[in-house]
Amino acid sequence: MSKVYNWQLGREMEYPYDAAFPDRQFAFVFNLNRCIGCQSCTMACKSTWTFSKGQEHMWWNNVETKPYGGYPHHWDVKLLSLLEQSNPGGQTWNGQPADVKAPYGQFKGRTVFEAATTHISPEGAQRALGYLPTDEEWASPNRFEDNPSGSEKGHRGQLAFSSGANTPQHKTWFFYLARLCNHCSYPACLAACPRNAIYKRPEDGIVLVDQERCRGYRKCMEACPYKKTLYRGTTRTSEKCIGCFPRVEGRDPDGGGIPMQTRCMAACVGHIRLQGLVQMNADGSWKEDRQHPLYYLVHVAKVALPLYPQFGTEPNGYYIPPRWVPRPYLRQMFGPGVDAAVERYSNPDRELLAVLQLFGKDARMCFRYEIKEGPKVFENSIRGRKFELFDDTVIGYGADGTKIIETKVEEPLHVRPSQHANSI
């Protein structure tokens, strides 16, 4: 084991390999306050990469209803449970946010790598604490998530609510969690592969499975805490999200030679997604890049938080937490930064309102933004705080400096007349 620094945990941790970081890292921010669970992202990915024989069960991108669902079923509950068994009552944070090296404070518990050192699975020692989901758990994503119409306990296979006329619905809060591979800085899949078939690209940090080397041992499936590697029976190899790397490289003809966001990002109708490449320091922290929208959201505004940072893989997917969800649930899912993130998002300042306008505006990646100040629209008190709205203009630039976005905070909505609804 090597000692590596995990800035999301605010401390060093053990990892089977030495740290090595790309020049730029694939990263994304999802605004969960806006996700309506339409699955446009899911289908964009499916129709691009996983439509072939042997891939029927594969959803590299999926959207699940939390806290009810998961793909594979209850993946996160099982992982949290395994970690709790490994370190009862010890999975805690010190709650003292520091600088960019420890923005959420310090994690006192054990990561999947550290917990594995004292855990023996049914198959023997592991490099990352994990489990292999059953076929049943991979089957039927989203079943019974929005309509709790499953079996009553002890009556498997018999629907508890047989009348379709009165479909039951949830009575309380829920939200949609869109997920894909986090292209982690310390990937558990890579750590666990006995064939060294998994690698992280030095140019963009995308994690790939070398299909020539993979022998389908499924150690990556067992180790990935997010369960984002999948086994393909027809080739007897594991496959996973490839980060739409041809688009990220700028090889999609639509991009005119500059990097584009992945298919799932570009297809999002709710404008919840923003993806990009962030610059890295030699120690794995993010290089200060004040005008990069992802750097701003993660390290300046701090409204976007990693998913289950306590797993220890340093995921590069970040989420703006949904405001209406009880805080203890969110703290478990996104770490101790949740309260401040929800507070800032609920009372957005001038810059945040402008940067949020960049989401979903163009399929090309935004590497830099600028704000041109506009007139004050109004001043008021919202939730007991002074609030001022300015109609600023936000401009986004692509990798080569091309202007790709120009929009205002008070963006007009254009509705196509009903007689021309499908006339594109």
Place this chain on the structure above:
Amino acid sequence: MPKNESDPEDPLELNGVALLTNEDTHGEMVVCFTEEFMRLGYNASKILALFRDPFYIGPSMVTQEKGEAFVHDIISETFKAWNRECDLTPPQQPQAEDLVP
């Protein structure tokens, strides 16, 4: 070999069961959806229509649980706080003939 077979008796299994909680966050949910769609340019009546739509499960759940007047009031307050014109008319009391026995 998988760690465990899926067990319908497993208390961690949340698929197909109702979650029991006393936490009522419906109000915050309505404020959030209203602000998000308002910023996208929707007017108040279009937003209210979302809360009436049974295929939009989150908002329609709030309407069913709390009633339309609850949603109506929050949308109006939110538009007022954001200094925007609210095109909603006050909710009408149901007439006797509207009530299904």
